[in-house]
Amino acid sequence: MAKILIVYYSRKGENYWNGGLKNIAKGNTERVAEFIQKAVGGDLFEVDTVKPYSESYMTCIEEAKAELRADARPEIKAFPDNFEDYDTIFVGYPNWWGTMPMCMFTLLEKYDFTGKTIIPFCTNEGSGMGSSERDLQKICKGAVLKKGLSIHGAEAENSESKVALWAKKSV
Ligand SMILES: Cc1cc2nc3c(=O)[nH]c(=O)nc-3n(C[C@H](O)[C@H](O)[C@H](O)COP(=O)(O)O)c2cc1C
Numbered sequence: 001m002a003k004i005l006i007v008y009y010s011r012k013g014e015n016y017w018n019g020g021l022k023n024i025a026k027g028n029t030e031r032v033a034e035f036i037q038k039a040v041g042g043d044l045f046e047v048d049t050v051k052p053y054s055e056s057y058m059t060c061i062e063e064a065k066a067e068l069r070a071d072a073r074p075e076i077k078a079f080p081d082n083f084e085d086y087d088t089i090f091v092g093y094p095n096w097w098g099t100m101p102m103c104m105f106t107l108l109e110k111y112d113f114t115g116k117t118i119i120p121f122c123t124n125e126g127s128g129m130g131s132s133e134r135d136l137q138k139i140c141k142g143a144v145l146k147k148g149l150s151i152h153g154a155e156a157e158n159s160e161s162k163v164a165l166w167a168k169k170s171v
Pocket of ligand 1: 095
């Protein structure tokens with residue numbers, strides 16, 4: 001049986017929500033990650049940055065834009081243990097300026113994906129997966145990339161059945 005890892009980044013705090021701003025205690029992507037684990041099992045790993053992003057949505061937007069422009073690789077607090085043991089890796093993130101937050105690049109560039117399958121999922125406020133799947137294909141050398149799932153962030157908490165169906169079909 002495939003050994004599954006669900007690795008994700010998700011930001012709590014003030015976020016854009018159906019056209020307004022709202023404080024969320026649990027990130028949208030984290031909710032989806034938990035639904036995946038419930039549906040197909042596997043180990044969860046949350047990516048966290050050494051330097052936290054601002055809790056203020058507007059400030060975070062600017063921080064993220066600067067990182068994207070600089071093609072930055074923000075330091076992350078930890079890497080998953082025994083990464084080489086996993087063959088199926090769900091990779092989750094919010095859409096930030098059309099792709100993954102740069103800390104996901106920091107993480108993923110570290111590994112050799114030969115023989116591994118990546119299944120991406122992305123929460124967003126309307127831009128879908130953006131260019132993230134193309135970016136994943138570029139940086140995850142050797143990986144087989146399966147079709148990703150885009151979830152509208154504000155609907156993440158009500159997405160369990162859709163997520164479970166997709167996750168079960170994908171593994
Ligand atoms: C820095 C930043 C940039 C964002 N850029 C986009 C974007 O380009 N397109 C989009 O649809 N949503 C964008 N969003 C909205 C998030 O993708 C959306 O709220 C997502 O569900 C947040 O997930 P999280 O709670 O797991 O962090 C952005 C949010 C932030 C904080």
